[in-house]
Amino acid sequence: GQNIDQPTEMTATEGAIVQINCTYQTSGFNGLFWYQQHAGEAPTFLSYNVLDGLEEKGRFSSFLSRSKGYSYLLLKELQMKDSASYLCAPMDSNYQLIWGAGTKLIIKP
Amino acid sequence: GAVVSQHPSWVICKSGTSVKIECRSLDFQATTMFWYRQFPKQSLMLMATSNEGSKATYEQGVEKDKFLINHASLTLSTLTVTSAHPEDSSFYICSARSRDRGRTIQETQYFGPGTRLLVL
Numbered sequence: 231g232q233n234i235d236q237p238t239e240m241t242a243t244e245g246a247i248v249q250i251n252c253t254y255q256t257s258g259f260n261g262l263f264w265y266q267q268h269a270g271e272a273p274t275f276l277s278y279n280v281l282d283g284l285e286e287k288g289r290f291s292s293f294l295s296r297s298k299g300y301s302y303l304l305l306k307e308l309q310m311k312d313s314a315s316y317l318c319a320p321m322d323s324n325y326q327l328i329w330g331a332g333t334k335l336i337i338k339p
Numbered sequence: 340g341a342v343v344s345q346h347p348s349w350v351i352c353k354s355g356t357s358v359k360i361e362c363r364s365l366d367f368q369a370t371t372m373f374w375y376r377q378f379p380k381q382s383l384m385l386m387a388t389s390n391e392g393s394k395a396t397y398e399q400g401v402e403k404d405k406f407l408i409n410h411a412s413l414t415l416s417t418l419t420v421t422s423a424h425p426e427d428s429s430f431y432i433c434s435a436r437s438r439d440r441g442r443t444i445q446e447t448q449y450f451g452p453g454t455r456l457l458v459l
Contacts (some may be wrong), residue, residue, distance in 0.1 A: 262445060272432045272453040273383070275341075317383075320431055327448060331382040 232256050234327045234330035236318050241336045242308055249331045250303045250316050255333040258323020262299065264292050264303045272316060276303070305335075341444075342366050343435050346450030352423055353459055359419045360454045362433030366411035369435035373448060374406070377430045389416055423458045430455055 232261055233255045242248040254262070261280035263314055265273035279294035279301065291304040315332040320329060342365040351357050359440075362372060374386045389395035389410035397403045400444075407419040420427055434448035 265347065265450075270430075272450040275444075275447055275449060278447055321446060325446060326385070326388075329383045329385070 232322060232328050234318055234328060236308065236316075236333045238329055238331070239334045239336065241338060242305075244308055244310060244337055244339050246308050246333065247306050248308060249303065250305075250318075250335065252303075252330075254299050254301070254316030254318065254320045254328070256320045256322045256328055259296060260321040260323065260325055262292075262294055262301050262321065263319045263327065264290075264301075265319060266314050267317060268314045276316075300317045308337050310337050312339070341447075341449045343369075343433065343449050343451040345433055345454050347454060348452060349455050350416070351457045351459065354424050355422055357419055357421045358423055358456060359417055360431055360433075360456075362416045362418070363437065364414045364435040364437070364452050365451070367435075367437045369416075369437055370413065371436045372410055372416040373434045373436070374408060374416075374418050375432045375434065377432060377453075386418075420456065423456070425458045428456055428458045435459075 235253045263278050264276040266276050267273040277292040279292050284293045289306045294301045315334045317332040319327040319329055344363045346361045372389050375383045376386055377383050384400050386401045387395045387397045387408050389408050391410050391413050395408035405421055410416040430453050432453040434450045436448045
C-alpha cells in the first residue's frame with residue numbers, strides 16, 4: 231500500500247530552526263512535493279525534489295533520500311506566519327500525489 | 340506565474356439545489372486538473388482527475404453522477420455538485436498541472452484558493 235508518515239504536530243520558537251521529517255512508501259516514485267497550508271486556506275507549493283540531496287530556497291530547504299524513502303523540510307529563522315500545516319506529498323508511478331494529514335507547526339514567540 | 344483561480348469562494352445553498360464551481364488556470368495551460376475535498380482537520384481527498392477534452396477519472400467512492408466534472412478547455416474546469424445535501428458541505432479545492440516548463444514547474448500541482456460550500 232501507499233503510506234506517508236509525518237509527525238502530527240510540532241512546536242517551535244520564533245527565530246529558531248525546525249525540521250519536519252517525512253517517510254513514505256509509494257507504488258513507484260516520480261518525486262516528492264512539500265506544500266504549506268494555512269488554516270482555512272488551500273495548499274501552496276513550497277518545493278519539489280526528484281533527485282537525492284538538498285534543495286535550498288530562501289528560508290526553506292527540502293531534502294530527499296529515495297533509497298530510504300525519506301524527506302525533510304527545514305525551516306530557518308522561523309516567523310509567526312510560518313504557523314501552518316506542512317504536507318509531504320510523494321508522486322507515484324501514475325503521477326498521482328499521495329496526501330497524508332500533514333504536520334501542524336505551531337510557532338511561539 | 341502559475342496562478343489558479345476558483346469561483347465562487349463561498350456558496351450557501353438549500354438542500355436539493357445544484358452548485359457549479361469554476362477553476363481556471365490564469366497564466367498557463369493546464370493539461371490536467373484535479374478536484375479535491377477537505378473536511379475540517381482532515382487530509383485532502385482526491386475526488387477526480389480530469390484531462391482536457393476527455394472524461395474525468397473518479398476516485399473510488401465518489402459518485403460521478405453527483406459530482407459532474409467538465410474540462411472543456413486547457414484553462415477551465417468546472418465541478419457541479421448536483422442535488423446538494425448537508426453532508427456535501429465541505430471545502431472544495433481544485434488544482435492544475437502543466438507538463439510544460441516556463442511559468443510552472445513540471446508535474447507540480449498549483450492550487451486554487453478553494454470554495455466553501457454550505458448546504459442548509
